[in-house]
Amino acid sequence: MIRYSRITNKIKREIVLLKGKPCKWGKCSFCDYIEDNSTDEDLNDKINFDILSNITGEYGVLEVINSGNVFELSQKTLNYIKEIIVDKKIDTLFFEAHWIYRKRVKYMRDFFGVKCIVKTGLESFNQDFRERILLKGFDYKNIDEIKEYFDSVCLMVGIQGQSKEMIINDIELARNNFNHFTINIFVENSTNIKPDNKLISWFQSEYKWLDSEQKCDVLWVNTDFGVGD
Template identity: 50%
Template sequence: MERYNLITKKNPREIVLLKGRPCAWGKCTFCDYISDNSTDDAEMANLNFQILSRVSGRAGALEVINSGSCFELPKSTLYRIRQVIKEKNIQQLFFESHWIYRNRLQEMREFMGIPIIFKIGVETFDNGFRENVLNKHASFRTPEEVAFYFDSPCIMVCIKGQTKEMIDNDIRILKKYFRMGTINVFTNNSTAIQQDAQLVKWFLKKYAYLNEDSSIEVLYQNTDFGVGD
């Protein structure tokens, strides 16, 4: 599994895929990514420190992801990230967090000591689909609630059961309320959730212009950031 890459096209940054404790929620119906975790602190520290040793600081920005939220990374890893930030003169950090940690974001900002772009896996702003189909366990009702805490939502498109109108609305919201975001075209995995091939064809045609939008990163495969398997 690749755990380090340098992203150069949009928002240039180094990105590392680390290992943390099991996702605190871990019940999203579409996700089989959460198996990349551990409860062995020594194992996690050994792996994470190796990956973090590859960070050069050449982009001035670093994104750290794991199969859950940044708050599930071991303390030793968080301290090492802070050390790398200082040693490599990192000026901006990207982290991801579940909605359940929304009241702890400022705590992490103060700990790291540099500006953090906090991502959140919204998946969709359609509350019924998000909760009843995807089982996301994110209780917000409006985009404004999300924007109060988070900087960059990740939405997921082209899932069977979604409609073109739902996707149009999600992208409209993304552009209206947030200065950046990520759109993931759902890729079939080991879960029962399935990709809608017709929606993919429609999306690729209608939203091709997003490839030139500097504020939106579109992932056509879940490894498009150059990490994962």
């Protein structure tokens, strides 16, 4: 498992894939990523400290991800991230949290004490697809409510049951409402959710221009950030 890398295009940053406790939501139908966790906090901290020791601060920007939410990292790991932010003169931090943690996002921003770009795995603005198929658990009233807590949304493309119209609308809403967003192409995994390869091919042809969209990161494969397996 590769757990440290550099993103060298668009928003240049170092990125680390850490280990935390099991995802508190843990219900997303398409996700087996949450298997990369452990209830052994000492083990998690040991792994995380080794990974974090690679950070140089060369870009002044760091992204921290794990198999769930930043809130599932131990306090020791969070404290060490904060030390590194100071020591390496990091001025911008990316991290991710599920909707259930929205009321605690401000606490984490204040804890780290630098500019934070907080991402959330919305996957789609289409409520029926998102909640009936993906089981995401986002009960927001409108986009402004999402923007109240989060700076960036992660969208998923290429799942059976999704349509071109949904994707077109999702991208338009993300571009018009957020200064940053991420698109992940769904890759078949151990879950029962299956990719729609025709839809993925259409997206790859129609939306290749997103590679030039400064505020959008596209993961054409799920290891495009250089971390993972």
